[in-house]
Amino acid sequence: MSTQTIEIEANITVGDLAKKLDLPVVTLISELMKNGVMATVNESIDYDTAQIIVGELAADVEIKPASDAGDEVSRSKRELTDQASARAPVVAVMGHVDHGKTSLLDAIRESDEADKEAGGITQHISAYQIEHSGRKITFLDTPGHEAFAALREHGAKLTDVAIIVVAGDDGIKPQTKEAIRFARQAGVKMVVAINKMDKPGADANRVKQQLSEENLLIEEWGGDIVTVEVSAKEKQNIDKLLDMVLLVADVEELKAEFDVPAEGLVIESHMEKGKGPVATALVEHGLLKAGDYVVAGATYAKVRTLSDTLGRSIVEAGPSTPVIITGFKELPEFGDIFAVAKTEKEARFKAEVGAKDRKQTSSIATTGAQLIAKIDREAAVTEYNIIVRADVQGSLKSVTDSLRSLDRDDIAVKIVGTGVGHLTDGDVTLAETSDSVIYGFNVDIPVSVKRLAVTKKVPVRIFKVIYELIDDVKASMEAMLSPDIVETELAKLTIKGVFRTTKESIICGGEVKSGKAVSGVLVRAKRGEEILGEAQVTSLQRGQQEAKEVIKGEMCGLQLKTESKILLEEGDELEFFTRESVARKL
Numbered sequence: 001m002s003t004q005t006i007e008i009e010a011n012i013t014v015g016d017l018a019k020k021l022d023l024p025v026v027t028l029i030s031e032l033m034k035n036g037v038m039a040t041v042n043e044s045i046d047y048d049t050a051q052i053i054v055g056e057l058a059a060d061v062e063i064k065p066a067s068d069a070g071d072e073v074s075r076s077k078r079e080l081t082d083q084a085s086a087r088a089p090v091v092a093v094m095g096h097v098d099h100g101k102t103s104l105l106d107a108i109r110e111s112d113e114a115d116k117e118a119g120g121i122t123q124h125i126s127a128y129q130i131e132h133s134g135r136k137i138t139f140l141d142t143p144g145h146e147a148f149a150a151l152r153e154h155g156a157k158l159t160d161v162a163i164i165v166v167a168g169d170d171g172i173k174p175q176t177k178e179a180i181r182f183a184r185q186a187g188v189k190m191v192v193a194i195n196k197m198d199k200p201g202a203d204a205n206r207v208k209q210q211l212s213e214e215n216l217l218i219e220e221w222g223g224d225i226v227t228v229e230v231s232a233k234e235k236q237n238i239d240k241l242l243d244m245v246l247l248v249a250d251v252e253e254l255k256a257e258f259d260v261p262a263e264g265l266v267i268e269s270h271m272e273k274g275k276g277p278v279a280t281a282l283v284e285h286g287l288l289k290a291g292d293y294v295v296a297g298a299t300y301a302k303v304r305t306l307s308d309t310l311g312r313s314i315v316e317a318g319p320s321t322p323v324i325i326t327g328f329k330e331l332p333e334f335g336d337i338f339a340v341a342k343t344e345k346e347a348r349f350k351a352e353v354g355a356k357d358r359k360q361t362s363s364i365a366t367t368g369a370q371l372i373a374k375i376d377r378e379a380a381v382t383e384y385n386i387i388v389r390a391d392v393q394g395s396l397k398s399v400t401d402s403l404r405s406l407d408r409d410d411i412a413v414k415i416v417g418t419g420v421g422h423l424t425d426g427d428v429t430l431a432e433t434s435d436s437v438i439y440g441f442n443v444d445i446p447v448s449v450k451r452l453a454v455t456k457k458v459p460v461r462i463f464k465v466i467y468e469l470i471d472d473v474k475a476s477m478e479a480m481l482s483p484d485i486v487e488t489e490l491a492k493l494t495i496k497g498v499f500r501t502t503k504e505s506i507i508c509g510g511e512v513k514s515g516k517a518v519s520g521v522l523v524r525a526k527r528g529e530e531i532l533g534e535a536q537v538t539s540l541q542r543g544q545q546e547a548k549e550v551i552k553g554e555m556c557g558l559q560l561k562t563e564s565k566i567l568l569e570e571g572d573e574l575e576f577f578t579r580e581s582v583a584r585k586l
């Protein structure tokens, strides 16, 4: 199977994309709907959406941004001078859920030659650096897919090598394919770790075969994809995997500038008691030092403390090093580029510019009272008010981005507030005043907060799987939509005689002109185009007999129940129909 590459702009209409893929537009629209995106043929979808859809529909097609799409201004393509020196590779671990990403990251962590005490640390860290064969390797523990998607917006390439984890007993799954696609599109080298080889059902050959079906030909079969059979649980072959990561990285001759003002990317941020905003960042160029002024997105810091990802204080950090920074005025966002500024004044100014940019591009507002007033004004659209809390900035962004795709003209998700870290009393208070539901992703609810939520009758829903959270929001929105009224016409009858009319009932007779007249249903009485009223058929008679149904061409007698008096005449028409309310779907 040969791979075809198509170029698309930052946005593309559904019709144009269908043309490029040589697929019927309806196929595309229904795939979009499956993914929760409602778009018609002339509407545009963004690059990331297109990428997902193409992946689902045409596995043999790769998409890449058109050269003038503007988001390929890759910072990693910075022109390197002669002064540039070697740097450590940055590695991400990706793969299908439950295939062992976390276990593998833990096993790698424990294999660190430089720090034998590292084992057993279970706290969430978004990056770490280890030493292997006397060389450093940086690992990212950010949610792989989201990281790629979010970072593309910033035109940055975060990783050099992706370890694609595939469970040997399960084989390649949808998220494995997605990971492969992301790695390819980001131009990242891949090493495949075939995991769980300790399990009896593990079959490495089958995985290799499946890889070739994804156009990844392994080395043994003449290709260039390195596979390593490992067991994260039994810690088997972890060393070999790391050897291979270094080998693959070496082909790239990874270098960075050391003698320039430091810059890099924020990969995680959260609030910490007593410390304020805490950001984990990856230095890309230069040496970052404690005391430096640093701008990141819409905020800035005088770096108060600089530490490695084990929390040990350090004086400076060079390229490929993940560091923890405190001192930011506000929380920087996942994916924000940080850069050192010469003075506090310059840092503040740049942050203000960043904040203005952000205001223009972001539609999420986060402050309570003003926002509630705004919600009231915009009441024409039914809104589902929610507050979102997530464990880290990266997952928060993924959740809010996904939620935005649920918006439609008549109903929308209104994100009243967002936050990183565990639920607080403040969330409950805001939810109460803004009539919101609190959604938590990978966070806990402290007992005292839970108690307050129960007292205030604020619904709190906590999820560990992003799709389940999105599905819950979707279902709640569907429940808010007024149902569609569906009428089905059954028959038409022409009145031949009216025998008795009261305020509540009519007894009449007529001939069925089309369809099948049945008892119990509704009729609409019409004179020409004029609608006289509606009634219910309480009795239907053919001859003297009560009839369940009377077909076209037959005469019948009818008894109708009316709400108000309808004066029927010979020649009027009755339309028999049913009326149902059908719950609407998003």
Ligand code: GDP
Pocket (backbone or CB within 6 Å): 095, 096, 097, 098, 099, 100, 101, 102, 103, 104, 195, 196, 197, 198, 199, 230, 231, 232, 233, 234
């Ligand atoms: P993730 O969702 O990809 O991060 O997967 P986890 O690391 O959480 O692993 C999912 C499950 O597979 C857990 O129950 C692990 O204990 C198990 N697991 C991971 N690696 C191995 C392995 O090498 N061998 C076996 N037998 N089980 C493993």
